[in-house]
């Protein structure tokens with residue numbers, strides 16, 4: 001376990017994260033960077049930015065509850081140390097995305113009602129499946145649900161958002177870059193720690209695979225809702241950011257500046273599911289395919 005120890009210790013977290021890529025950042029971005037004017041002056045764009053950021057806050061709140069909850073049921077101190085660093089990472093993610101809500105003009109007193117207004121109900125169900133395992137102090141299921149499923153999803157969503165915002169919103173792209181670096185570490189822990197536990201407890205496989213199937217269902221429903229009726233918003237975004245005039249942003253073989261919302265949903269879902277299959281395979285689980293939900 002010595003490699004595991006050094007890669008996921010508090011010491012390496014300190015060196016690579018707060019003393020590394022987060023050095024001199026302010027709420028995850030470079031000091032002085034601001035939201036572009038179109039996100040503040042154009043109501044359609046502002047609402048779209050608030051809707052997106054709301055899902056990030058809700059997802060990160062779930063990760064904070066899960067990572068902190070898992071500390072007390074972790075079977076060894078190396079895992080507890082890592083989960084303590086992850087807990088601080090997740091609290092930071094909640095804070096920086098909440099700060100973005102404020103930067104977009106939400107008043108502190110209106111934060112919770114705004115999150116409720118824009119929150120995707122399918123994402124809430126997704127979180128509930130995971131937090132139920134954490135509440136039962138089920139370490140193996142909790143780590144698979146959090147570090148493989150939730151964070152595998154978050155990782156791809158953040159990467160896609162970063163690609164879309166790279167040219168038009170450097171502030172948000174920088175916030176996402178630091179978050180992606182954190183998530184990469186979290187996903188790595190999940191794969192490295194949980195494989196051996198699953199080998200020791202093969203009897204847990206069916207229940208864990210069922211959880212993965214349920215979470216995947218709610219995730220696909222989240223995507224279906226997030227990408228439905230977005231055509232006019234996409235058109236507006238391409239107009240105000242001048243995305244049509246540039247060379248476009250290619251992500252996983254698709255030009256994101258040209259795709260319709262439904263195709264964007266397809267690219268994201270395919271990317272996440274492919275990642276799930278690979279990562280679950282590495283820890284000895286078989287990906288379970290849920291029904292494909294459609295937006296109501």
Ligand SMILES: [Fe+2]
Pocket residue numbers: 060063089090093154183
């Ligand atoms: Fe996170």
Ligand SMILES: [Fe+2]
Pocket residue numbers: 063089090151182183186
């Ligand atoms: Fe994370």
